[in-house]
Amino acid sequence: MAGNKTIWKNRRVLVTGGGGFIGSHLVERLVEMGAIVRAMVHYNALGTHGWLDHSAHRSDMEIFAGDICDRDSICSAMKDVQTVFHLAALIAIPYSYKAPFSYVNTNILGTLNILQTAREEGVERIIHTSTSEVYGTARNIPISESHPLQAQSPYSASKIGADKLAEAFFLSFQLPVVTVRPFNTFGPRQSARAVIPTIVAQLLVGNTVRLGNLEPKRDLNFVDNTVDGYLAAAAHPQVVGKTFNFGSGREISIGELVGLIAQFMDKPVEIVSEAQRKRPTGSEVERLLADFSSAKNLLDWIPLISLEEGLKKTIPWIEQNSGKYRPEMYIV
Numbered sequence: 001m002a003g004n005k006t007i008w009k010n011r012r013v014l015v016t017g018g019g020g021f022i023g024s025h026l027v028e029r030l031v032e033m034g035a036i037v038r039a040m041v042h043y044n045a046l047g048t049h050g051w052l053d054h055s056a057h058r059s060d061m062e063i064f065a066g067d068i069c070d071r072d073s074i075c076s077a078m079k080d081v082q083t084v085f086h087l088a089a090l091i092a093i094p095y096s097y098k099a100p101f102s103y104v105n106t107n108i109l110g111t112l113n114i115l116q117t118a119r120e121e122g123v124e125r126i127i128h129t130s131t132s133e134v135y136g137t138a139r140n141i142p143i144s145e146s147h148p149l150q151a152q153s154p155y156s157a158s159k160i161g162a163d164k165l166a167e168a169f170f171l172s173f174q175l176p177v178v179t180v181r182p183f184n185t186f187g188p189r190q191s192a193r194a195v196i197p198t199i200v201a202q203l204l205v206g207n208t209v210r211l212g213n214l215e216p217k218r219d220l221n222f223v224d225n226t227v228d229g230y231l232a233a234a235a236h237p238q239v240v241g242k243t244f245n246f247g248s249g250r251e252i253s254i255g256e257l258v259g260l261i262a263q264f265m266d267k268p269v270e271i272v273s274e275a276q277r278k279r280p281t282g283s284e285v286e287r288l289l290a291d292f293s294s295a296k297n298l299l300d301w302i303p304l305i306s307l308e309e310g311l312k313k314t315i316p317w318i319e320q321n322s323g324k325y326r327p328e329m330y331i332v
Contacts, residue, residue, distance in 0.1 A: 007235050009034035014081040016040045016068055016114065017088035017129075018061075019050020021190045022182070026085060026227050031057040033231075038062045040077045040088065051189050068110035074117045083234055084126045086114050089159070092193045093133070093279065094332040096155035107158035108165065115169045115177070125176050127234050128166040131159050132183040132219070132247065132288050142291035145181070145243045152283045163243075170241040178233045178240060183247030183290045187223030187310060188317035192331040195254060196220070196311070199261050200318045201325040208270045209262075210330075212277030214255035217287045219247040222310030225303040232299040239298055247290020248303045264311055277330055 013030055017023040018039025027039045041049045043065040052063060066073030068088045078084065090096070090106045111128065118126050135143050136150030151157035169175040186196045195211070195218075202209045229246035233239065252260070255271065262269040278284070295301040305313075318325065 005033045012036045012082045014038045015085045019052045023087045024051035031060045040064045074113045082124045087129045093153050093155045100154035103158040108161040111162040128179045130163050130181040134160045138287040142289045144291040176240045179243040181245045182226045183219040185226045201327040210272045217251040217253045219290045221248045222305040232301045244295040245290045245292045251289040
């Protein structure tokens with residue numbers, strides 16, 4: 001259904017966080033499918049628009065610079081919009097230990113601005129972005145949408161708060177919101193705060209990879225799969241109020257991931273675990289593995305690109321854009 005271009009032809013769409021990693025891929029896909037796309041990016045003094053500055057589709061979209069924490073920005077951005085994809089958020093877990101107020105302000109109050117304005121404007125569908133981090137360390141495997149929520153970092157606490165606001169606006173006001181929970185999305189354009197770019201960037205300049213904990217297991221899903229999920233959740237007529245996991249259904253430890261990437265890059269590797277890169281003990285999420293059966297059954301969504309295929313697309317991109325990464329630094 002999501003792949004049917006007639007659904008999106010001339011549909012008026014707003015994507016918050018449109019200049020970011022997942023957001024920019026989503027914006028470009030929507031443009032390609034004929035949507036009238038407004039991408040909201042965070043205002044900055046340099047007038048830059050993230051990855052959209054480099055997009056081949058730059059002239060085919062409207063870019064709106066603002067701040068989701070500012071209600072006036074949201075009201076202006078959402079005028080005459082039918083579908084809202086809400087991706088804007090503060091996402092780095094290590095920085096949330098240092099600046100928890102910023103996460104509450106952006107992720108909770110910013111989401112409240114989105115929900116209130118969408119209600120006032122009569123938006124037809126809102127796709128709210130959650131995260132697999134809201135589950136905390138898995139209590140049962142695989143993790144379904146009914147898994148208990150556990151805030152093991154200020155970041156995950158702020159996303160749980162945002163999720164519950166979306167739930168409340170659906171139950172209280174029948175706001176047509178769908179919540180999507182991407183597991184660990186990866187691919188071209190991802191920043192060095194994420195593990196795959198961190199590993200690849202370090203292997204491009206040497207044989208030593210410096211990381212935090214190596215034992216945690218993650219469900220890594222290529223960005224094109226995640227974008228497919230967003231489109232499916234927005235297009236299906238009968239899933240309002242529901243939550244969907246988007247993951248690969250496969251887990252791999254961080255240590256094993258280093259070995260796989262080194263194999264693809266044909267590099268010997270030495271792994272060094274550094275204390276500064278480790279989460280506090282109680283904050284580390286040890287295991288994430290998605291049960292995406294709800295998305296499969298209700299949205300007809302499955303992840304089409306495997307971890308290996310995704311890495312073969314991602315590694316060359318990071319190599320070609322290595323100047324954007326600083327492998328000698330720990331980016332929080």
